[in-house]
Amino acid sequence: MIFQLENIEFLSTVFGYRRLVFSPFIPPLVKYGNQWRFENTSDSIGNCSFFNSLKSKNLKELGKGFNKVVFKDSFENVAIKKISFSGNSFVTCMDNADGNFKSEFDCIETAARGFITEIGLMLSLQGDPNVPKLYAYCIPLDFVLEAESLSSATSVGEPLDVIHLAQSDWKNRVKIIDEILKFLKRTKPLVFNDLRRQQFVLIENHPTLVDFDDVGFIPLENQRRSDFYDYGNDAVVRRLYSAFIDGLLFQSNPPGTEESLKELKKAYENSTLTLEKLTDISSKLRNFI
Template sequence: MKQDGTNSLSGLYLFVAAYVSLFAIAGVLLFGPGIFPRTVLVPDGAGQGGHAALLSTEIDCESLKNITELQFLAGGWTKAVYKGRFLGTPVAVKTVNLDGHSLKECQDKGHNISHCYNRAAAKIVKEMLLLRELVHDNIVKVLGSCIPQTSGPVAMVTELGEPLDTVRLLQLAWEDRLRLVLGMAKILHLLAHSPLGSLAMNDFRRQQFVIVDGILKLSDVDDIGLEEPSCETRTDCIQVLPLQLRNTSETWCSPETKRCVGHNERLNIWRAGKHFIHQFLPLGAPAGLRPLILGLLKGYREASWSSAKILSETESLVHIFSSGQYLESNEVVNMDINSLPGFTILEGKDLPGQFDYPCPESRSAVNCIRSVHSLQEAADLCSADYKCKAFVIGHARTWTGRVLAIFKSGVGPPTPTRGHKLIFRRDGLH
């Protein structure tokens, strides 16, 4: 896949010189000639949902100027990322970082600014081609691009997501972190079974991911590897694994391709566990789910499970949590029951803005809001909390289908609210 210096330089100059040439060279450098039937001249965002489906106009060089409220977000060695709004839709704009290390290093070697810009722009185009190949709910969506035929900035426009801030992640409700864990499992499975083969996340950092409407998405694919290590024997494949994985991970040398089959998949799993899953999954997990979580953590730590197994076990964890199968007591599933031992149920009543208090594992910093599988689970949580005197059940549900319960520290004159239930402890009334 590597080309000599002369061919690379001439190719890079063509990236900004002409739209078709730029796409052709980037496609060949990244994917080989087979890229053309699938990607060249395919409209950005075609066949994608989410923000792309909301935009009736494809973002191109002409409409790029209609992006408003531009603000700088971050800068790396090659790219600068901005956020803005296009026709009311939040977007991210990736372009060449004029203050980046890559551009300065290139100029320090004696190359002019045009040459150095073209080299950096080529990386953005190749990233765009890769993102468009990996169309998936957990891959950030490309909404458009600008690759000018003459002079001008090269830019890629994607949907906008929130960065993975560690502190904020730890403040999320466990159920929301479970959603991110499920997203990571789906990304790992996609990378292992992509249209381009098994791909490697060579630099696994939280900066490569964003959260869009609660869903984890891979947004930065600069450092993705397209091939697995070469080999002659299985021993060659074992030697290129980290020491921690040499006795647990399954990888072998394919006699046909002379590549280490399974290497990228297992390494991705190990890195995901090390940098994400072990930090966010165990904290605050329901006690009844801990045996399942420990098994999943072991699968990540040893990379002894395939990505398909990781995904299957994660989906099973989500199902058991959402269905309440992890609960020890014989709880009533029906939310429409009209009696609970020790509690009084008032239909169509609420206590909005009254008797709110913070509590551990709450989905709010000021209110005690937790998801429950049943009224009985909510009653058990209330009974175990000395501050809780009542709770309210409404229409709101979480992404797993569980109901949100708002716990209260007291009871007063209720407000009529259709579809709500106010349930208070009889022993908590004074």
């Protein structure tokens, strides 16, 4: 089921429900005319009318992932994100549906659910230096049948790729990984299960997460664990090491960092590297910036 229903206010069979709750970690959706808005959304964040003005413009495609496609509106200097109906995830789902109407409907519903959840997460994290500014979003009233209209508009960044990291000095590489680690700690109990370098861009020299696919939540009963910070992050640590540390922090490192880097590499090779330990070592390395 794509949503849970809270405070059922069934006005009529025409108007239907006026309030939808996707998750306790994002605001509920409230019906406004022919679209949904997250509760208490600032008036400064645009709605569907923002995107109507873009339909006649020639948008440049910036990139495409498994689930979404991103365009750039050069005039407004914003990134426009939509569901990628030619992306791997959606195409695979439709192929598996094999013409079954209900299964195909479920594919669209799942894609819509993920997209709307991402908007809600970005909205909840507005003001965080590692989250893009949200300028507008559009969630049509029938967001399954009108899934092609689901859209978000955010600030534009530069790709945080291997070339950029290789050309950066050592201090900047440490700053980037340290910021990401602090972001992960700051946003607990969220768990970014599929965190990859490709999900980040640089905005005003900050590594900024722009893809919120596969975000989980630590259950309430586990939020008091002594290893709360590390809970559910084993795979995340290994991906962070591969993407931002291996072959990058061990080159051109200043004198005095050898012991910390040796400890870091040994923990990774012995599979004892935790998010807590990685954060501690990163803090030590920042002393050399």
